[in-house]
Amino acid sequence: MKKAILPVFACAVMLVACGGEKKVKVYASGKVKIEGNNITLEPGTSHEDKDMSVSGTEITVDNGSGKTTVAVPEDGLYVLNLKTDTLVGAYQNVGEGAGVSKISQEQLQTKIDSLDQLTRGMNVTAANRNFCIAPGKIQKISGNTASQVVGPFLKLPSSFEGGKELEVYKFSTNKEIAELIEKLKKLQ
Numbered sequence: 001m002k003k004a005i006l007p008v009f010a011c012a013v014m015l016v017a018c019g020g021e022k023k024v025k026v027y028a029s030g031k032v033k034i035e036g037n038n039i040t041l042e043p044g045t046s047h048e049d050k051d052m053s054v055s056g057t058e059i060t061v062d063n064g065s066g067k068t069t070v071a072v073p074e075d076g077l078y079v080l081n082l083k084t085d086t087l088v089g090a091y092q093n094v095g096e097g098a099g100v101s102k103i104s105q106e107q108l109q110t111k112i113d114s115l116d117q118l119t120r121g122m123n124v125t126a127a128n129r130n131f132c133i134a135p136g137k138i139q140k141i142s143g144n145t146a147s148q149v150v151g152p153f154l155k156l157p158s159s160f161e162g163g164k165e166l167e168v169y170k171f172s173t174n175k176e177i178a179e180l181i182e183k184l185k186k187l188q
């Protein structure tokens with residue numbers, strides 16, 4: 001009986017010691033300083049993004065006019081929006097298939113409608129792997145902390161490291177998406 005308890009106890013200790021990870025991608029308007037689970041935001045007009053690892057279940061954000069806490073309840077990859085604009089994003093199929101060189105007018109209209117709905121928070125679900133994150137809010141993106149997040153004002157890389165399973169999400173501000181929609185409408 002004692003022999004059976006020891007391996008079970010050892011496994012439980014190893015699981016607790018290894019644990020999971022909580023990673024947060026922080027997008028902000030202004031300067032960000034991260035110390036442990038605390039973020040100090042100096043509001044401004046510049047764009048900044050930072051990565052942080054979280055221990056515990058919450059982050060404290062001090063924006064100069066007060067402190068707020070945001071919950072990080074479970075392991076995974078999160079996006080925290082400290083920008084003044086809503087962030088929208090979605091999973092990207094990269095490295096799959098030959099790609100599309102031409103799309104029909106019907107497909108173009110579908111893309112425009114989809115982008116418009118995304119900016120308004122419509123049809124946003126975890127199953128669709130798309131997101132609409134209001135300022136001051138946090139959203140779990142994936143249980144896979146090795147996922148890649150490409151943020152606002154950046155383009156997807158033209159290539160990715162081979163041999164790795166890719167899980168890539170692209171985020172933009174609502175303003176960026178509105179500009180993209182206007183460009184796409186000109187192609188109709």
